Amino acid sequence: MRRVLIAGNWKMNTTRVPAVALAEGIAEKANDFDSLDLAVCPPSCYLDAVGRAIAGSKVGLGAQNMYHEREGAYTGEISAAMLCDLGCRYVILGHSERRHILGETDGAINQKVLAALAAGLTPIVCVGELLAEREAGQTFAVIGRQFDGSLAGLSAEQMSNVVIAYEPVWAIGTGKVATPQQAEEVHLALRKLIEKRYNEGLAKGVRIQYGGSVKPENAAELLKQPDIDGALVGGASLKVDLFLGIAAGAL
Ligand code: 13P
Numbered sequence: 001m002r003r004v005l006i007a008g009n010w011k012m013n014t015t016r017v018p019a020v021a022l023a024e025g026i027a028e029k030a031n032d033f034d035s036l037d038l039a040v041c042p043p044s045c046y047l048d049a050v051g052r053a054i055a056g057s058k059v060g061l062g063a064q065n066m067y068h069e070r071e072g073a074y075t076g077e078i079s080a081a082m083l084c085d086l087g088c089r090y091v092i093l094g095h096s097e098r099r100h101i102l103g104e105t106d107g108a109i110n111q112k113v114l115a116a117l118a119a120g121l122t123p124i125v126c127v128g129e130l131l132a133e134r135e136a137g138q139t140f141a142v143i144g145r146q147f148d149g150s151l152a153g154l155s156a157e158q159m160s161n162v163v164i165a166y167e168p169v170w171a172i173g174t175g176k177v178a179t180p181q182q183a184e185e186v187h188l189a190l191r192k193l194i195e196k197r198y199n200e201g202l203a204k205g206v207r208i209q210y211g212g213s214v215k216p217e218n219a220a221e222l223l224k225q226p227d228i229d230g231a232l233v234g235g236a237s238l239k240v241d242l243f244l245g246i247a248a249g250a251l
Contacts, residue, residue, distance in 0.1 A: 002207050004223065004250045005163060005230035007039040007062060007124065008237025009092055009211070014042070016049055023050040025240035027057035033247050034058075037230075039090050040237070044078055051087040062090030062124065065098060068111035080119035091116050092124045092232070094150050096169045100130075106149025113150060117158045124163045124209070124232065125150055127190070131170035139168075140189055147193050156198045164190055164208045165232040171212025173234060180221050180228075183210045187227035216245030223250045 014022065019042050030038055041062035042050045051061045063086075067077035083091055093116065094109035109125070116123040127146040129139045143166070151162065166186050171178050178186075187208045195203035210222050211232030222228055230250070236242040 002205065002229045003037050004035075005037040005039065005207055005209060006033075006233065006243070006247045006250060007041060007060075007090065007092075007209065007230070008233050008243050009064060009095070010040065010042045010237060011064070011097070011234060012043055013238055014046070016046055019043075019046045020049050020053045022238065022240060023053035023059070026243060027054040027059050029240070029244055030058045033244070033251070036247055036250055038247060041090065041092055047083070047086045047088065055087075060089040061087050062092060063088050064092050064095065066091050066093070066112060066116060066121075068108075068115040070115075080115050080121055083121060084119055088121060090122045090124055090163070092126065092165075094146070095126045096128050096167055096172060099126075100169065106146060106152075109150040110152050113162070114153065114158075117154070117161060122161055122163060124165050126165045126167050126211070126232070128167040128169050128172075128212070134168065134170065139186065143186060143189060144193060147190060156202055159194065159198055160202055160205055162206060163230075164206065165211050166190065166208060167211035167232060169212075173213070175213050177213040177215075177218050177222075178210070180225050183222060184225040184227055187225065191227055214246055216242055216249065219246040219249030221249075 039060035039062045041064050063083045093112045098104040113123045129142040133142050191203045207229040209230040209232045210228050214231045214233050215236050
């Protein structure tokens with residue numbers, strides 16, 4: 001069965017001292033969530049400090065991005081091997097902010113996904129449509145294109161180690177959460193895409209998180225949907241009680 005994964009994407013927030021306090025606060029109570037997987041994804045400059053703060057707990061460490069090359073003259077970039085060295089288990093790839101603000105393409109994301117998998121990391125690969133695309137009835141076409149492009153060329157075994165996050169762009173940081181039905185139908189469509197390319201067994205095993213204005217108040221209803229296997233949380237992951245309140249919605 002798929003284990004629920006609740007992951008906090010801290011984005012470009014916090015500084016070292018509050019980052020460590022937040023991580024410690026989550027780690028302290030993590031044992032109340034034995035049936036779930038929990039992860040925190042701090043800014044890369046705090047991965048080391050946060051990794052130490054959660055050491056020995058069940059909370060996993062994740063990065064928010066990486067570069068696909070192994071090493072070399074790539075100023076400002078971080079490799080998969082470096083993330084492993086810091087104790088990361090996960091890496092968020094293709095987040096909509098990287099797609100739309102920083103111009104990341106499906107092709108670039110695909111190279112990162114393959115490099116992350118080769119290094120033994122679990123990529124959390126984000127897909128999601130813009131409001132204009134949803135209003136134009138293009139949601140499924142956009143999701144299909146992002147799935148095909150970002151996850152091109154993965155073997156079945158590689159695919160089984162991927163987590164997908166459906167994050168409708170219009171729901172991110174807006175307080176406008178997708179309804180459980182809106183989210184579920186896209187999650188189901190993604191599972192069908194996996195089934196079509198691989199097989200039913202594999203499709204049933206891949207975890208698909210929802211992200212976009214998840215809060216303790218709406219988490220349970222979303223997480224109850226048959227194809228929603230967790231949450232990728234932005235704003236509410238910056239407070240211990242809100243993040244764990246969301247996790248409680250999955251128990
Ligand atoms: P919010 O939870 O702040 O809407 O952000 C969602 C997100 O982008 C997580 O990756």
